[in-house]
Amino acid sequence: MHTDLVAALDIGGTKIAGALVDGHGRIQARTQRATPARQDGETVMQAVEQVLGDLAASPLWGRASVLGIGSAGPVDTSAGTVSPVNVPGWRGFPLVERVRAATGGLPVELIGDGVAITAAEHWQGAARGHDNALCMVVSTGVGGGLVLGGRLHPGPTGNAGHIGHISVDLDGEPCPCGARGCVEGLASGPNIARRALADGWLPGPDGDTSAAAVADAARRGDPVAVASFERAAQALAAGIAATATLVEIDIAVIGGGVGKAGDVLFAPLRKALADYATLSFVQRLTVVPAQMGTDAGLVGAAAAALALRPDTTAAGV
Numbered sequence: 001m002h003t004d005l006v007a008a009l010d011i012g013g014t015k016i017a018g019a020l021v022d023g024h025g026r027i028q029a030r031t032q033r034a035t036p037a038r039q040d041g042e043t044v045m046q047a048v049e050q051v052l053g054d055l056a057a058s059p060l061w062g063r064a065s066v067l068g069i070g071s072a073g074p075v076d077t078s079a080g081t082v083s084p085v086n087v088p089g090w091r092g093f094p095l096v097e098r099v100r101a102a103t104g105g106l107p108v109e110l111i112g113d114g115v116a117i118t119a120a121e122h123w124q125g126a127a128r129g130h131d132n133a134l135c136m137v138v139s140t141g142v143g144g145g146l147v148l149g150g151r152l153h154p155g156p157t158g159n160a161g162h163i164g165h166i167s168v169d170l171d172g173e174p175c176p177c178g179a180r181g182c183v184e185g186l187a188s189g190p191n192i193a194r195r196a197l198a199d200g201w202l203p204g205p206d207g208d209t210s211a212a213a214v215a216d217a218a219r220r221g222d223p224v225a226v227a228s229f230e231r232a233a234q235a236l237a238a239g240i241a242a243t244a245t246l247v248e249i250d251i252a253v254i255g256g257g258v259g260k261a262g263d264v265l266f267a268p269l270r271k272a273l274a275d276y277a278t279l280s281f282v283q284r285l286t287v288v289p290a291q292m293g294t295d296a297g298l299v300g301a302a303a304a305a306l307a308l309r310p311d312t313t314a315a316g317v
């Protein structure tokens with residue numbers, strides 16, 4: 001029997017996706033369940049087991065020899081546990097052990113969702129071929145991960161690169177994480193929308209107050225909407241420049257819903273980056289949109305699992 005596939009789980013606050021992925025990052029089978037996020041931990045685990053059951057029913061299942069999990073965080077990969085902010089029933093939940101048991105003992109690799117997306121972009125997306133990269137997800141929150149020296153750098157607990165919670169405004173607003181002036185508080189979608197509304201932006205007749213609606217308004221030249229995106233871009237640029245200065249990344253990849261805003265975000269971002277990334281060794285830094293779509297979490301989890309296999313050739317992940 002060939003064992004040329006890897007199983008992957010992408011666990012978030014709204015859905016639990018599962019897939020069988022080949023050595024080129026292509027999804028050969030997939031399934032998905034809603035996350036019963038407000039229910040107790042065992043009920044959430046049952047949904048995971050249903051996803052695993054769907055995968056195990058595939059005729060391809062026997063070709064999978066390892067399983068990767070990308071989970072909403074925080075995660076603790078050293079302990080094999082997860083405590084997703086949006087899944088209160090799971091606090092220090094022993095996900096690795098439970099998934100291993102549910103699959104009859106497959107080797108399991110756990111990474112956080114920001115690290116998973118980084119693995120996917122490095123393997124098959126915008127960071128391909130870059131040995132030193134920061135990949136970010138800018139949506140409801142702001143997460144990220146690092147590739148250093150050609151390898152994924154999850155850190156001891158799997159949370160390295162969590163750029164959303166570095167402070168870029170020393171006396172800024174308190175952040176739910178306990179710090180102040182975090183990148184997330186200035187650059188996440190809800191915060192872009194919140195700031196625009198507070199500064200007098202009026203939504204259209206449809207009443208849409210999402211960051212995407214602010215982006216539409218900015219595209220039409222609404223000065224308040226433009227200013228809110230410029231402020232978000234400034235925060236992202238400061239975080240990216242700090243990262244580049246610390247570890248010499250040469251590319252920053254931005255995905256997530258806000259990352260889809262296009263020039264409304266990227267034009268002021270590149271301008272602000274020139275203001276903050278000033279030393280000679282960071283001036284070559286480029287910032288680009290993510291290339292991986294909604295499957296990035298699954299593909300990244302697969303990349304992490306592939307790295308477990310002794311015969312792996314997955315792009316140095």
Ligand SMILES: [Zn+2]
Pocket residue numbers: 164165166175176177178179180182184
């Ligand atoms: Zn924070």
